[in-house]
Amino acid sequence: MTTALAARPAKTIEQRPGVLRRVGGLRHTSPGRLQLLIAVLVALGLLSGLLAGVAGSSARAGTDDLGDRAQPLLVEAEAIYSAIADADTTAAQAFLAGGLEPQQLTERYDEDLRTATTALTSAARRTQENGRAADAVRELSSGIATYNALVATARANNRQGKPVGSSYLSEASRLNREALQPQARALFDSAQTEVEDGYGKAGAAGWMSLLLLSLLALLIALILTQRYLSRRTQRTFNLPLLAATVVTLLFTVGGLALLISQQSRLDRAANQGSGPLTSIAESRILALTARGDEALTLAGRAGSGPYEVNFDQTVERLMLERGPLLNAYGSLDPALGRYMDSAATELQAYVTTHKEVRRLDDGGEYDDAVDLAIGPGTTEQFDGARKSLEQALDNRKAFFTDEIDAAGNGLGLLTVLGPLLALVICALGFAGLRARLEEYR
Amino acid sequence: MRIRSVVALVAVLSLAACSGDTGPLSTDVLPDQPAVTQTAPPAETAPAPNCNPRASLRPAGSLPAPGDMPAGSYMETIRKRGRLVLGTSQDTLLFSSRNPFTGKIEGFDVDMGRQIAEAIFGDADKIQIKVIAYDKRVSSAADGSVDIVADTMTANCDRWQDVNFSSIYYEAGQKVLVSSSSKAKRIEDLGGQKVCSAAGSTSYENIGKVKSSKPVIGVAKPAFGDCLVAFQRNEVQGISTDDTILAGMASQDPYAKVIGPRFTEEPYAMAMSQAHPEFARFVNAVLARNRADGTWKKTYDKWLGDFGAAPEPPKAQYQ
Structure with missing residues (x-):
């Protein structure tokens, strides 16, 4: 030890033991002890202030990211997926109608593409530059352009009565189902993961617990200081220190209350907002997939084939008890329950109609099967279900936004008021001990 | 020279x-x-024995009247069902393609099928068109998922091992x-x-x-x-x-x-399951009648007339 010290430059040898000795020596004298206590209280106060600022702004940033980025990204990913699936169905139905595509279907197709591209543009802003979501966005951007070009060529050929138009349409449909939809699914899945991760970031549990620990330490330090002073002096109470204790206590209780309220808001947003939202989105995607399978089975004219098998599997997943469609939505919100009930009723009616479509087609009544499948009755049934699901989605979107806004409310207060309170505590602590220190001069 | x-x-x-053609039930060979x-x-899969792919089963006697098929025959089964199931494609213009204006599948091949339906029912519209993939033509006929395939299908010795072909109705x-x-x-x-x-x-x-x-x-x-x-x-x-x-x-x-x-x-021929040789004989009888009475020529003019006057219909050859 000594040889090691001797090896060091002379300056340090002189300084270090000097500082250490002086700080160490402080605890042997009363004024020295008071000086040490001031240092400890001020340090803990400043630390608490700093942690309050960091915890508040980090939770604020996490909550904002969840509400303004991750959640909208999830909604947009679902919009892209549904729009792409619906465009495929619409194109196939327009083909089934024969002749010039019905105006109503052309408009819906255009609307679908508009929805998909608009949502894609905002989704691109909300994804990081690298990663699965960004890849999906890139693939979708170029894929949708190619898809639209194929459909446009199919239309142009169809207008001139060239049968190759239908081949362009099946090429487009292949692209849609084999490339675009899987990418939209990847985007949806990664947005879902980001939302789940977002709750952790919004909670900022690490910073919050450090803040509470530091406040607790400050509280204990204050109480011990006062006990020491009341034993050493004639005064039982030191008013500034007492005030500092009260402020710290308020700060701790306030921080704890904020933490609890924010956590419960986040939990509600997760369990009653984005959770059900994802399930409803899943329902809509499944329903649209089934409708597309029906149209493609008929367009293929090959009888019940692989698309019909897919239809059955999709409907089975959709109609699962306690699945995406049939669940305790009513317990979250009676209005939501009504939307989902009516969606379920309409979809069940549609599945019954679909069975009739298959019976007709398998029985050789192809034209009747097409008429039934794309006729106004079936379209109304299906669109009714779509509308109900849309309303249910909006209902949960609003709930989520409300909860996230509320969760973010107290955080600004913590970021600004926390450091201020800490300064007040420091000042009070300093004032309280400074008065005692003066007595030794 | x-x-x-x-x-x-x-x-x-x-x-x-x-x-050296696609082997038996060609679906297995080509992905x-x-x-x-x-x-x-x-x-190359096991080569099929040499044969004359154009030679089909000889028609038995005269054609029965429409709606009056021999009891126990496959034609009677079809008649009872109420429709003939024809396997074809929907994008081979002139032979079997979807008319973009009407949405109906039509062409030379479809008319061949309609003539068989006409002979069974007396009504050419009693036909159900089932679109089959090109590589499913042999298997669809062989396993009976369609009654007959008319889909620009070449009769060759390999395919003869799995299905019965009609006599040749078109030389391409x-x-x-x-x-x-x-x-x-x-x-x-x-x-x-x-x-x-x-x-x-x-x-x-x-x-x-x-x-x-x-x-x-x-x-x-x-x-x-x-x-x-x-x-x-x-x-x-x-x-x-x-x-x-x-x-x-x-x-x-x-x-x-x-x-x-x-x-x-x-050489194009229609394919049928080997389980019903009487059906192939019946189809050949219908083809023979249509060659003789000018129906074949009319069908040719309707779909392929733009490429010049109708040639003589391919001569039927029988085993």
Whole structure:
């Protein structure tokens, strides 16, 4: 030890033991002890202030990211997926109608593409530059352009009565189902993961617990200081220190209350907002997939084939008890329950109609099967279900936004008021001990 | 001299088509993926015994009156069901394609099927059209999922092992379609380039057998319409299949032309399950009657009249 010290430059040898000795020596004298206590209280106060600022702004940033980025990204990913699936169905139905595509279907197709591209543009802003979501966005951007070009060529050929138009349409449909939809699914899945991760970031549990620990330490330090002073002096109470204790206590209780309220808001947003939202989105995607399978089975004219098998599997997943469609939505919100009930009723009616479509087609009544499948009755049934699901989605979107806004409310207060309170505590602590220190001069 | 060598070439190629064709139930041999690129034909499967693919079952006696089919015959089964199930495609213009204006599938092949329905029911509309993939034509007829396949299907010895063919109703031959700016004169000039055909068709097999400096790269698509799409999107430089199918494609694309001589013989016949030989005899009787009474010629004029006057219908040959 000594040889090691001797090896060091002379300056340090002189300084270090000097500082250490002086700080160490402080605890042997009363004024020295008071000086040490001031240092400890001020340090803990400043630390608490700093942690309050960091915890508040980090939770604020996490909550904002969840509400303004991750959640909208999830909604947009679902919009892209549904729009792409619906465009495929619409194109196939327009083909089934024969002749010039019905105006109503052309408009819906255009609307679908508009929805998909608009949502894609905002989704691109909300994804990081690298990663699965960004890849999906890139693939979708170029894929949708190619898809639209194929459909446009199919239309142009169809207008001139060239049968190759239908081949362009099946090429487009292949692209849609084999490339675009899987990418939209990847985007949806990664947005879902980001939302789940977002709750952790919004909670900022690490910073919050450090803040509470530091406040607790400050509280204990204050109480011990006062006990020491009341034993050493004639005064039982030191008013500034007492005030500092009260402020710290308020700060701790306030921080704890904020933490609890924010956590419960986040939990509600997760369990009653984005959770059900994802399930409803899943329902809509499944329903649209089934409708597309029906149209493609008929367009293929090959009888019940692989698309019909897919239809059955999709409907089975959709109609699962306690699945995406049939669940305790009513317990979250009676209005939501009504939307989902009516969606379920309409979809069940549609599945019954679909069975009739298959019976007709398998029985050789192809034209009747097409008429039934794309006729106004079936379209109304299906669109009714779509509308109900849309309303249910909006209902949960609003709930989520409300909860996230509320969760973010107290955080600004913590970021600004926390450091201020800490300064007040420091000042009070300093004032309280400074008065005692003066007595030794 | 030149004519003789061409004849010899055709003879060699058609013989090759007979022995080296897609094996029994061709679905197993060619992967039915959307697009398959391969430079060589699939490995030769056990060659079918030599046969005359044009020789079908002889009709038995005169045709029964429509609606009055012999008891126990397959025709009676069809009559009881109320419709004939015809397997065909929906994108082979002139033979069986979907009319974009009406949404109905129509063409020479469909009319062949309608004439059979007419003979069974007295009503040509009692027909259900089922679109089958090219590589499912043999299996669909063999397993009875359709009653009869009329889908530009070449009768050959390999397929005879799995299905019964009717007598020949059309004589086609393979050619190649290229861009109108192409300098190629025949398929041999397309060495190293991509040429599309339908998966499971004899045409696709034949592309791999073309002798040229560099092998022609065969690209298989599920249907011929997909080949035209690939051609128009510059994914392939040519399409090779029967001249009549190519003519239907060229009529949809003013920037395409059909070149070269027929380098194979593709006799078209309808395929049926081997479980009902009486049905094949019945179909042959209907074909024989239609050749004789001018129905065949009328059908030809209706769909293929743009390519010149109707030739003599192919002569029926029987085993």
